């Protein structure tokens with residue numbers, strides 16, 4: 001297929017509502033996302049990295065359709081995307097999101113089986129009689145034992161919960177997985193396992209990943225290309241190798257230095 005899978009062009013999200021007169025010397029309120037453009041190729045992992053508050057989640061939510069945007073466009077397979085309520089079902093299915101906190105994003109009262117079946121009930125992709133087999137396959141895909149199907153989130157570890165979240169996102173066979181700080185709440189060793197899983201799933205299912213993280217160490221393990229965000233803007237967008245070895249922007253260098261300091265502090 002030609003052309004990128006996802007194209008974000010001049011995206012603007014502004015949460016400040018009222019325009020009031022600024023006091024002398026006061027800076028105008030910043031837009032959460034201020035003219036972000038990026039593209040994601042088929043079967044690529046594109047990371048957005050930047051410190052807290054830089055606008056990463058707002059970009060992710062716009063792509064998934066949870067956030068209205070004021071200006072700019074988001075195209076998927078060349079089709080203009082609006083918010084979720086105005087997307088055709090087929091498009092909703094194709095873009096799925098994995099959230100940061102695996103526990104709070106899963107309903108504590110439901111078993112894993114019920115959590116996944118709920119997805120299949122609202123988007124009837126799998127006929128009821130095929131669901132048990134499909135669930136077993138899905139759990140196997142994310143490296144969970146079949147017995148997990150009848151447990152609730154409280155009976156699972158953080159890593160297992162995140163595998164369930166990934167299974168839920170995969171249940172509709174999306175082409176694009178948006179992972180917003182998907183490993184940030186996990187211990188380093190569990191992080192590595194989930195990153196490995198995402199890489200394997202990407203290869204096996206031909207997925208593309210929009211991988212969002214404030215953690216350059218994590219991004220380095222998974223990204224093909226990296227967009228560095230700061231204060232609502234992308235300051236650098238390049239191959240991961242370039243970003244990590246020859247960062248062009250001063251801010252990227254600062255982030256790298258800070259990440260190195262942190263890594264050193266662990267020893």
Ligand SMILES: Nc1ncnc2c1ncn2[C@@H]1O[C@H](COP(=O)(O)OP(=O)(O)O)[C@@H](O)[C@H]1O
Pocket residue numbers: 015032050051052053054055056057058059
């Ligand atoms: N729903 C909202 N209402 C008002 N401001 C918001 C909302 N969501 C995010 N913001 C603001 O937008 C900016 C970017 O936030 P966010 O996209 O969450 O950044 P990041 O994910 O990089 O930490 C921040 O200043 C944040 O306070």
Ligand SMILES: [Mg+2]
Pocket residue numbers: 056057058181
């Ligand atoms: Mg965020």
